[in-house]
Each structure stands twice: as C-alpha cells, then as structure tokens.
Amino acid sequence: MQHLANVNELRAQTDEAAIQVDNLSHTYAGPDGGVPALIDISLNVRKGRFVVIVGPSGCGKTSLLMMLAGLRAHDEGTILCHGRPIPQPDPERVGVIFQEASLFPWLTTMDNIEFPLSLGSTPREERRRRAQSMLSLVSLEGFGERYPHELSGGMKQRVSIARGLVQNPPVLLMDEPFAALDEQTRMTMGHELLRIWSTTQKTVLFITHSLTEAVYLADEVLVMSARPGRIIDHIEVTLPRPRTYEMMATDVFGRLRDRIWQQIRKAD
Amino acid sequence: MTRFEIIAIRLILLGVVLAAWEALPRLGFINPLLLPPLSQVLVTLGDLLQRPMVQEAVAVTALEVIVAFIVAVPIGAAAGILIAENQYVGDIFKPMLFYVFSIPKSIFLPMFILVFGIGFQQKVAYAAFTTAFVVLMSAAAAVESVRADHIMVARSYGATRGQILRRVYVPSMLPILLEALRIAMIFNFTGVMIAEMYASRTGIGHLIANWGENFQMPQLFAGVIVLSVVAILFNEAVRALEARCSTWRT
Numbered sequence: 001m002q003h004l005a006n007v008n009e010l011r012a013q014t015d016e017a018a019i020q021v022d023n024l025s026h027t028y029a030g031p032d033g034g035v036p037a038l039i040d041i042s043l044n045v046r047k048g049r050f051v052v053i054v055g056p057s058g059c060g061k062t063s064l065l066m067m068l069a070g071l072r073a074h075d076e077g078t079i080l081c082h083g084r085p086i087p088q089p090d091p092e093r094v095g096v097i098f099q100e101a102s103l104f105p106w107l108t109t110m111d112n113i114e115f116p117l118s119l120g121s122t123p124r125e126e127r128r129r130r131a132q133s134m135l136s137l138v139s140l141e142g143f144g145e146r147y148p149h150e151l152s153g154g155m156k157q158r159v160s161i162a163r164g165l166v167q168n169p170p171v172l173l174m175d176e177p178f179a180a181l182d183e184q185t186r187m188t189m190g191h192e193l194l195r196i197w198s199t200t201q202k203t204v205l206f207i208t209h210s211l212t213e214a215v216y217l218a219d220e221v222l223v224m225s226a227r228p229g230r231i232i233d234h235i236e237v238t239l240p241r242p243r244t245y246e247m248m249a250t251d252v253f254g255r256l257r258d259r260i261w262q263q264i265r266k267a268d
Numbered sequence: 269m270t271r272f273e274i275i276a277i278r279l280i281l282l283g284v285v286l287a288a289w290e291a292l293p294r295l296g297f298i299n300p301l302l303l304p305p306l307s308q309v310l311v312t313l314g315d316l317l318q319r320p321m322v323q324e325a326v327a328v329t330a331l332e333v334i335v336a337f338i339v340a341v342p343i344g345a346a347a348g349i350l351i352a353e354n355q356y357v358g359d360i361f362k363p364m365l366f367y368v369f370s371i372p373k374s375i376f377l378p379m380f381i382l383v384f385g386i387g388f389q390q391k392v393a394y395a396a397f398t399t400a401f402v403v404l405m406s407a408a409a410a411v412e413s414v415r416a417d418h419i420m421v422a423r424s425y426g427a428t429r430g431q432i433l434r435r436v437y438v439p440s441m442l443p444i445l446l447e448a449l450r451i452a453m454i455f456n457f458t459g460v461m462i463a464e465m466y467a468s469r470t471g472i473g474h475l476i477a478n479w480g481e482n483f484q485m486p487q488l489f490a491g492v493i494v495l496s497v498v499a500i501l502f503n504e505a506v507r508a509l510e511a512r513c514s515t516w517r518t
C-alpha cells in the first residue's frame with residue numbers, strides 16, 4: 001500500500017506529455033468522395049497516466065489508436081509521442097496490445113514474448129532473461145513452453161501484454177484488449193492490468209466500449225462520439241488508487257458512469 | 269484402447285487380407301485366373317524386377333513423375349500466390365481458374381498427344397498440367413490463411429517486409445503448403461499413370477495396361493504392388509515432415 005501511494009505521488013508530479021495530438025482529422029477514401037472518420041481530435045496524455053477512450057462501436061477509436069502507433073497514416077493534424085512524430089511503428093516508444101491476443105500459434109509462450117526482441121539484435125540470453133521476467137510480471141511462470149492453443153483466453157491476453165512490454169516502451173496502447181473475454185475474466189484482467197501498470201509506471205492509452213471498465217481503470221476518460229469520431233467530453237476520475245471492486249458500488253462511480261453514458265447518448 | 273492394441277489390430281487386419289489373397293484363389297472361392305494367389309504374384313514380381321525392360325520402365329516413370337513435379341510446383345505456387353496477393357490478378361483469373369479446376373483433366377489428354385506425341389514430353393506436360401492446378405488452389409488458400417492481425421502485430425514491433433515474410437507468412441503457410449505438396453504428388457502420379465496407360469511405348473503404366481489387355485494377371489498385380497509401395501513411401505515421407513512442422517496445430 002505504502003509503495004502504491006508513493007507511485008501515485010510520483011505520477012502527480014509529472015506534467016510532461018507522453019502523447020500529444022493536435023487537430024487530427026482523417027477521411028477514408030470512398031465512392032462518394034470519402035467517409036470522414038475522425039474530426040479535429042486533440043488530446044494530451046501526460047506521462048504515467050492511465051487514460052481511457054470510450055465510445056460507440058465504429059466511432060474511429062481503433063483508427064485513432066493505429067495512427068498513434070504509427071500503423072496508419074492520417075490526413076491532417078499532428079501526433080507527437082514523447083515529443084516526436086511517429087510516422088511508422090517505433091517499438092522503442094510504443095507497445096501495442098490488440099483486441100484479439102493475436103499470438104503466433106506456431107510459437108511457444110516464451111517465443112511469442114521474445115518475438116519483438118528477436119526482430120532486432122538483442123543477444124539470445126538477454127532475450128530469454130527479459131522474456132522470463134515479463135512472464136513473472138504477468139503471473140504466468142511455468143507456462144513458458146505451452147503453445148497458445150493450450151492457454152485460456154485470459155492467459156493469452158496476459159502473454160500478449162507481456163509481449164507488448166518486453167521492449168520496455170514507455171507508452172502502451174491497448175485496443176479493447178479484454179473485449180473477447182467473459183465478464184469475470186475481464187474484471188480480473190482489469191485488476192491485473194492496474195497492478196502491472198503501477199509496477200511498471202507506463203503511460204497507458206486504453207480503448208474500450210465498456211463504461212464500467214473505463215471508470216474502473218482510468219485516471220481520465222475521453223468520450224468519443226459516433227462516426228465521424230470527435231472527442232465530446234473529458235472526465236477526471238477522482239476515485240483513489242488502488243482501485244477496489246467495492247468502489248463500483250459507490251455513488252461517485254455511478255455518477256461518473258452515468259455522465260459518460262449521457263454524453264454518448266446525447267451525441268448519438 | 270492403447271496405441272499398442274490399435275497397431276496390433278491393424279497388423280492383424282493386414283495379415284487377414286494377405287492370407288485371404290493367398291487362400292481364396294487356392295481354395296477355389298475366387299477364379300485364380302482373375303486373382304492369382306499372393307505367393308505367385310510375389311514370385312512374378314521378383315522375376316519382373318530382374319528384367320531390363322521392366323527396370324527401364326520403372327526408371328522412365330520415376331523420371332516423368334519427378335520432372336512433372338518439378339515443373340508443376342513452382343508454376344502452380346507462383347500463380348496461386350499471385351492471384352491471392354494481387355487483387356486485380358485475383359479478380360480477373362479466379363473465376364476462370366475455378367471453372368477449369370472443376371473439369372476432369374483427362375478429357376484434354378488427346379490434345380496433349382496431338383501436340384506432344386506419345387513420348388516423355390507428353391507424360392510430363394499432361395501430369396504437370398493436372399498438378400499445377402492443385403498446387404495453385406492450395407497456394408492461394410495458404411496465402412489467404414495468413415491472418416491480417418498477425419501481420420499487424422509484426423508491423424507494430426517494427427518488423428521489416430522481409431521479416432514479415434519469413435516470420436509470419438512462411439510459418440502460417442507451411443502446414444497448408446506441405447499438405448498441398450502431398451496431394452499434388454498424388455495427382456501428379458495419377459497424371460503420369462493415365463497418360464502412360466492411354467498411349468505410350470514404355471513406363472510402368474504402359475506395362476500394366478498391356479498386362480491387363482493380355483490377361484497376364486500375376487504381372488498386372490506385381491505392377492500394382494510396385495506402384496503402391498512407391499506412392500505410399502512418398503506420401504508418408506511428406507506426412508512425417510508435415511507433422512514435424514506443425515506440432516502447434518490442434
């Protein structure tokens with residue numbers, strides 16, 4: 001507890017931007033001159049914060065995340081990640097966790113976690129060591145030699161998180177990572193993610209369409225409208241950390257969730 | 269049932285079939301002129317394998333099978349990958365290829381004879397033609413089996429094009445490609461056999477057709493045994509490779 005309190009203090013002190021987006025707009029080419037996907041998105045994620053973007057399906061939140069990861073180009077506006085643009089993927093700065101765990105089925109758990117390192121010049125022993133420590137971080141010791149088809153949905157997503165963290169990027173982008181999991185696993189994984197986040201002190205930008213998940217995890221929630229996506233609200237979640245399951249029953253939690261819901265409904 | 273028991277039962281069944289092959293013609297249940305007893309076929313087989321004419325036929329057939337395979341696989345694979353990877357080429361050629369794929373290839377055999385004669389070239393051309401279609405379809409399916417999210421993951425970790433090819437495409441496609449090779453060889457072998465039996469001067473298929481016409485049943489069955497053994501050996505070799513490359517498959 002003492003340790004977590006210190007971490008929070010440390011976080012509160014930094015105002016530096018990890019991700020800075022200014023006036024980002026994007027239109028997808030289409031038969032009738034194109035479909036506007038994102039309109040005038042500006043946001044600022046400070047270092048070490050846990051920020052959640054919530055919005056209806058198809059609002060362009062995944063597109064936004066792809067652009068922040070350097071996986072997709074955008075038409076207008078600027079994206080800065082740790083002060084520099086990100087025209088192509090940069091695993092030194094940004095790790096991405098996808099909705100499906102997307103593990104390579106022909107690799108063992110350990111080899112999956114090592115995959116990002118194996119693309120570069122990290123020596124073999126160093127790779128093993130770092131993958132091993134990621135494996136313990138996500139509480140999967142003893143599962144290193146298993147293949148993905150031998151793991152449960154929650155375990156796969158843990159491996160995927162370990163793979164996203166193995167290059168030690170300061171920023172973690174997560175695209176509805178728990179959407180495919182059942183309700184109980186999802187709650188557990190949310191809790192686990194907060195534990196991992198407080199241990200590693202990463203900046204996390206997390207996308208979801210679950211209002212409860214958003215409030216439970218976030219320092220700040222950004223609400224997006226249906227397509228074309230705009231940011232229509234910015235909510236500070238004042239609940240103390242560490243978060244507990246009991247908080248979900250409190251008035252504060254309920255009011256925050258209601259506010260997000262009202263915003264999404266109003267914009268519809 | 270344990271693995272040992274299953275293997276034991278398989279061997280017993282094989283023994284029963286072989287024993288029946290020996291006993292039924294001898295006991296008069298089956299006309300020995302149509303199905304000669306196994307022992308007689310094996311004696312004929314030993315005798316045939318000594319003859320230069322048969323040895324030459326086996327060598328010719330083997331060479332035809334190998335050359336046709338070497339011609340068909342790269343052509344089929346390249347065409348399959350092209351129509352799967354290139355949207356335009358795919359849109360134009362896919363329906364046409366699917367239609368042609370459904371036609372029995374043997375009806376084209378007379379044309380191959382007119383163009384290539386009845387020698388080595390005709391066997392290779394016809395077998396390669398039938399085989400290339402199988403390889404093409406499987407290669408296209410293999411490319412389409414590569415998951416977009418796997419490519420995205422690799423890209424997000426900074427993989428280069430070459431790394432994506434080697435580390436994502438190849439392992440994703442490998443099980444389907446190996447399976448394709450195995451099935452392609454079956455088609456390839458069949459192609460050579462049909463071409464040899466239809467019109468030829470040599471080759472094991474030609475000999476089998478001749479023995480059949482002349483009612484030389486021991487020779488005919490001996491030929492069948494030789495071909496079966498070769499075909500099964502090749503099939504099992506690729507299957508063993510396949511199993512080694514896809515332990516991760518459920």
